[in-house]
Amino acid sequence: MDAGRLARIGAWMDRYVDARKYPGCSVLVARGGKEVYHHATGLRDIERNLPFERDTVARIYSMTKPVTSVAILMLAERGLFHLDAPVSEFIPAFRDMTCLLPGAVDIGQVKACATPTLHHLLTHTSGLSYPFNPGLLPAVMNDVDILFKPDQGSLEAMANKVADLPLAFEPGARWEYSVSIDILGRVVEVVSGKSLAEFFADEITGPLGMTETAFSVVPQGRDRFAALYTPLAGDAMALNSAQKGAETLRRVDDPQTSPFLEASMHSGGGGLTGTLDDYMKFTEMLRRGGELGARLLSPKTVDFMRRNHLRGDIASMGPASFAEQPMEGMGFGLGGSVVLEPGRTRVPSSVGDFSWGGMASTFFWTDPVLDLSVVFFTQLSPSSSYPARAELKALIHGAVVA
Helix, strand or coil: CCHHHHHHHHHHHHHHHHCCCCCEEEEEEEECCEEEEEEEEEEEECCCCEECCCCCEEECHHHHHHHHHHHHHHHHHCCCCCCCCEHHHCCHHHCCCEEECCCCCCCCCEEECCCCEHHHHHCCCCCCCCCCCCCHHHHHHHHCCCCCCCCCCCHHHHHHHHHCCCECCCCCCCCCCCCHHHHHHHHHHHHHCCCHHHHHHHHHHHHHCCCCCECCCCHHHHHHECCEEECECCCCCCHHHCCECCCCCEEEECCCCCHHHHCCCCCCCCCCEECHHHHHHHHHHHHCCCEECEECCCHHHHHHHCCCCCCCCHHHHCCCCCCCCCCCCEEECCCCEEECCHHHHCCCCCCCCEEEECCCCCEEEEECCCCEEEEEEECECCHHHCCHHHHHHHHHHHHCCC
8 A cells, every 4th residue: 555645535634624524533544454643633522632542442333234243143043933933032022023015195004014034134224214314213213212222221222212113114115224133132132141331242242352441431532532523404313403503513412421431221233332443453354254263253253244235225225214334335244344346335445345324424344355454433423414424435445456
């Protein structure tokens, strides 16, 4: 990789900070398991003038999803279930499911349908949704406050609350970004007999040495926890009615009073906090085929995880939802997106890139062709505010010269 071209990444990050688009940010790039670039710039807390550093603790939101998906695959490798098992085998509230009729204008306009399987949940084809998506079901989810926030009580209770609502469509019919990975977090609890936090600590973050990653900010990391900012005038996650505010960096979560300091909810879809280096350990575990100091999955299972599990690309599945990635030329594996055709994504990529991001604009990917692992951290919600992910991929591809 060309050092001068890699240095463009730092200049690009500095411009984002100088333009008050991001408060601060940090990136880590590894090739073949060796670090080739790191840069941190800006502030983790503007009001207190604290720098955004390599060891800053951040909310990774939906980058929790691949971790929970690995947990599910670890249990599947032990023969404890198969992926076509209906979720009702583990959460009885999901028996006797209904879904909205096509064109429904009322939440009561439903028909009986199949129960989603674990595979439907892993691939966001379950019929579940998110309150920030467009549509009838998301509007009702918003009304009853289903978002698995850190202070929303137990995972069991919230999963049962999700099951009380109809599905947006029949399982398998479409792709829609959803709380499905949160439901899988509850499945992990039921099957393992541990809380999701305990399972992660015992089976994933502990063995990988991710000592700064947890649902509640780790005690030693509280003085390094970042603030969360938004350029929106209202709710930082209200994508359906997003309105830019006069202030591009309005603080919406103070690190000294944040609910992430003592999280009651273990959100497998969006609850983890952690550091850049910790998440690189998880990313490297995937790149290396399931092992980094300890083996979590077999290489065959990781290959299976990183394949496209849809009939075509995401765009062909009729999505009506927000997503962290392009939809054309992009497939979806188990807990993350998979590049099928770089030209159709219009983002420099390699076939087989596996990635996902978080609502606070964090991002990671592994590239099996170039042997790359990349993790990017910042704290700005929503992640759709700026095209930083596509720009970062172009910068890194532009630095690969052999």
